[in-house]
Amino acid sequence: MNSNEIEIHKELKKYFGFSQFKGLQEQVITSILGKTNTFVIMPTGGGKSLCYQLPALIQDGTAIVVSPLIALMKNQVDAIRSLSSENGIAHVLNSSLTKTEIAQVKKDITSGLTKLLYVAPESLTKEEYVAFLQSVPISFVAIDEAHCISEWGHDFRPEYRNLKNIIKQLGQVPIIGLTATATPKVQEDILKNLDMSDANTFKASFNRPNLYYEVRTKTKNIESDIIRFIKQHKGKSGIIYCLSRKKVESIAEVLQVNGISAVPYHAGLDAKTRAKHQDMFLMEDVDVVVATIAFGMGIDKPDVRFVIHHDIPKSLESYYQETGRAGRDGGEGHCLAYYSYKDVEKLEKFMSGKPVAEQEIGFALLQEVVAYAETSMSRRKFLLHYFGEEFDSETGEGADMDDNVRNPKNKIEAQDQVVK
Ligand code: ADP
Ligand code: MG
Secondary structure (H helix, E strand, C coil): CCHHHHHHHHHHHHHHCCCCCCCCHHHHHHHHHCCCCEEEECCCCCCHHHHHHHHHHHCCCEEEEECCCHHHHHHHHHHHHCCCCCHHHEEEECCCCCHHHHHHHHHHHHCCCCCEEEECCCHHHCHHHHHHHHCCCEEEEEECCHHHHCCCCCCCCHHHHHHHHHHHHCCCCCEEEEECCCCHHHHHHHHHHCCCCCCEEEECCCCCCCEEEEEEECCCCHHHHHHHHHHHCCCCEEEEECCCHHHHHHHHHHHHHCCCCEEEECCCCCHHHHHHHHHHHHCCCCCEEEECCCCCCCCCCCCEEEEEECCCCCCHHHHHHHHCCCCCCCCCEEEEEEECHHHHHHHHHHHCCCCHHHHHHHHHHHHHHHHHHHCCCCHHHHHHHHCCCCCCCCCCCCCCCEHHHHCHHHHHHHHHHCCC
């Protein structure tokens, strides 16, 4: 180790209490400290926040962190403040602040106390804020959830498109973009829109070797099939994703009458019921949550043992994120998707009301899901290839963890049964 390495290890321990970096963190941090534009692609839970938090804490000036969700920013600010005796070490700048609070934020930044300033992209467009930020030393700008800049991502935010122009007004500051979206298209968009084709890029593997991938043909017996599956995983935690709220309700009911402890979760339930059902799942008062995709963002239950898709997801990106909630602890995680071509047509019909450009993207993403469902090759190889990653289906980690690899013959029979 050279002296710099010793230094950042020491700081890691001092601020975060960790004795080792996770994955590519150290290389990323070294790149940022070298004032180079940096691009980080790591799966959820990979430890992206620390990649900008640590260099922000140990450098002069304030790092600006752009993040799309106020709740996420608040969590991070609280976490950083708990590492320090100074509240002013981290601040959020958004429209909810009073004049007095804004004055305090500005004072802490000017005095050099504030190391991390979290801002929503729309706040950054305010001229008053930009003028102020031009007058203070900025160490770098971190753009978290950078996929929000791309229409090919799952969470497009038009405000992200303005970021580059605003950052330019701040002078020569390095940018670090971070995302868990691994598709090459989204990555290209990020680099293009942030005008940083020169960035040092760090991409972690998206392989989840402990997850087992399976696709079953969706038939009219799907409900009894799901019940049988859950009974084979008695007492284990699992999530069932459905497309519609109505389906969520009906499946939850069917499970309950069959003696399975399950609760529904969707955006149509009032906030109190949603929070209650989520807590019941986290506290293991129930085994199963039946949910729309409204469920799961930020859910960190380490021992989810299965994720079932009653209906196919709208993209492989979403499928990866949703199945990624299984087996966080490294233990077993069974990812089962039911597939019928009728569902594809339903989704296509659903999209036909949208603007043409959006439709085209939607159809293209859906075609990839169809290809995944119908493939007879290693599902892990297919998924990782979609994310631009080569996977050796003979020797790669988790190579035998899917239905196609384990039962190649059954798969071919199943293909013939696909309801078209
Ligand atoms: P991401 O943003 O990539 O989804 P987070 O930044 O939220 O991931 O980090 C995920 C978890 O990993 C957090 O609980 C964090 O404390 C933990 N973590 C990050 N870096 C380390 C490390 N070097 N050693 C141990 N745990 C870490
Ligand atoms: Mg994150």
